Amino acid sequence: MxxxxxxEFHLQPxxxxxxxxxxxxxxxxxxxxxxxxxxxxxxxxxxxxxxGEDSLATLKAFRQMGVDIQGPQQxxxxxxxLGMNGLCSPDAPLDxxxxxxxxxxxxxxxxxxxxxxxxxxxxxxxxxxxxxVTEPLALMGAEINSTPKGTAPLVIRPxxxxxxxxxxxxxxxxxxxxxxxxxxxxxxxxxxxxxxxPTRDHTERMLRSFGYEVRQxxxxxxxxxxxxxxxxxxxxxxxxxxxxxxxxxxxxxxxSDLILEHVGVNPTRxxxxxxxxxMGADIELLNPRDVGGEPVADLRVRSAPLKxxxxxxxxxxxxxxxxxxxxxxxxxxxxxxxxxxxxELRVKESDRIQVMADGLQTLGIEAQPTVDGMRIRGGQLGAxxxxxxxxxxxxxxxxxxxxxxxxxxxxxxxxxxxxSFPGFVGLAAGxxxxxxxx
Ligand code: S3P
Numbered sequence: 266m267x268x269x270x271x272x273e274f275h276l277q278p279x280x281x282x283x284x285x286x287x288x289x290x291x292x293x294x295x296x297x298x299x300x301x302x303x304x305x306x307x308x309x310x311x312x313x314x315x316x317g318e319d320s321l322a323t324l325k326a327f328r329q330m331g332v333d334i335q336g337p338q339q340x341x342x343x344x345x346x347l348g349m350n351g352l353c354s355p356d357a358p359l360d361x362x363x364x365x366x367x368x369x370x371x372x373x374x375x376x377x378x379x380x381x382x383x384x385x386x387x388x389x390x391x392x393x394x395x396x397x398v399t400e401p402l403a404l405m406g407a408e409i410n411s412t413p414k415g416t417a418p419l420v421i422r423p424x425x426x427x428x429x430x431x432x433x434x435x436x437x438x439x440x441x442x443x444x445x446x447x448x449x450x451x452x453x454x455x456x457x458x459x460x461x462x463p464t465r466d467h468t469e470r471m472l473r474s475f476g477y478e479v480r481q482x483x484x485x486x487x488x489x490x491x492x493x494x495x496x497x498x499x500x501x502x503x504x505x506x507x508x509x510x511x512x513x514x515x516x517x518x519x520x521s522d523l524i525l526e527h528v529g530v531n532p533t534r535x536x537x538x539x540x541x542x543x544m545g546a547d548i549e550l551l552n553p554r555d556v557g558g559e560p561v562a563d564l565r566v567r568s569a570p571l572k573x574x575x576x577x578x579x580x581x582x583x584x585x586x587x588x589x590x591x592x593x594x595x596x597x598x599x600x601x602x603x604x605x606x607x608x609e610l611r612v613k614e615s616d617r618i619q620v621m622a623d624g625l626q627t628l629g630i631e632a633q634p635t636v637d638g639m640r641i642r643g644g645q646l647g648a649x650x651x652x653x654x655x656x657x658x659x660x661x662x663x664x665x666x667x668x669x670x671x672x673x674x675x676x677x678x679x680x681x682x683x684x685s686f687p688g689f690v691g692l693a694a695g696x697x698x699x700x701x702x703x
Contacts, residue, residue, distance in 0.1 A: 648672025
């Protein structure tokens with residue numbers, strides 16, 4: 266996957282956000298729908314699939330392993346599942362681009378297959394820690410080679426069988442939890458994962474939708490290997506992580522009144538709503554409903570004066586991808602906001618603590634990075650040129666910051682916005698952001 270790094274966003278200051286929009290489909294759910302659909306018996310229909318580079322990398326990987334996948338066409342995908350043991354050896358390494366979710370979940374899913382496979386990624390993904398999955402998978406009997414630094418490429422070799430594992434996760438990570446549960450489908454006996462704090466539970470919910478028994482007791486989740494998945498229909502809600510930029514934008518821009526349609530509001534993902542409300546945001550959940558085992562609602566957000574807060578640590582895993590947006594909210598709030606317990610932000614698509622602190626300082630905001638978080642004093646955002654370091658969420662967060670800036674904001678290296686939010690510029694401009702792609 267090649268990325269043009271020259272794409273820039275240029276934003277004129279001011280304005281407000283008005284109207285309605287539906288942001289693209291949930292990235293986490295889109296990945297999982299392809300993976301489970303490929304292993305199921307029968308034909309799985311997906312609607313609302315995210316046609317972003319990350320989930321398309323997962324889709325392409327399964328095509329390379331022999332799965333017949335039609336689409337995506339306007340979010341519709343049809344997968345002819347091959348059953349638990351139907352995947353074929355790919356004739357080349359699987360290129361997962363920028364996508365940590367693809368690499369970590371696939372390493373578990375592929376550890377118990379009867380063929381060798383190599384997983385590669387772009388520069389950013391090739392720097393991200395993979396021991397967090399290779400170490401517990403080795404305890405299950407998997408054979409996976411990484412670089413001496415524990416990074417990709419990962420070479421996964423076939424083994425005689427995997428053993429079930431009872432594992433306490435050392436960090437809050439839905440990717441590691443999901444990786445081990447997917448490996449557990451192929452293991453002898455029971456695989457159990459205990460989390461330090463709850464993280465997104467889409468894998469557990471979707472396994473149940475595909476007819477697989479998953480047992481949950483508090484923070485411990487277990488399944489037994491050797492079962493089967495039955496094809497089903499999956500309606501992917503809009504991604505709350507993409508909606509987050511607009512929740513923040515409409516909150517900080519005076520006169521805003523915006524409705525975000527069909528957003529996934531799974532309680533393991535709704536930290537951004539809880540944190541913004543603690544800061545004083547005006548967010549209403551309209552028409553809450555259940556869509557295929559996932560809670561969904563329309564979100565109405567109106568501008569409101571925000572105040573700085575100490576962010577409760579129990580909200581951190583529930584908002585882990587939303588901190589670039591939340592830091593912008595903090596920069597526009599009155600007083601100080603303090604984030605702690607978020608060291609995982611340093612190993613995302615970029616070091617999100619450092620890169621956000623640098624960008625906020627460029628705009629004249631007092632932002633002090635700490636080992637595991639940040640201290641931000643709200644103030645007047647200035648003008649300037651931001652280095653997004655190729656991180657999609659950093660680019661989008663600073664784009665919305667322009668609503669409260671005093672001058673033009675230029676953002677470099679924005680091509681990766683397409684990994685999670687294709688069509689961002691058009692949708693954002695349609696509700697009032699003064700944005701141009703250069
Ligand atoms: C994801 C889990 C989170 C999140 C990522 C998607 C998933 O990663 O940041 O964007 O789909 O399971 P971690 O497991 O590293 O926290």
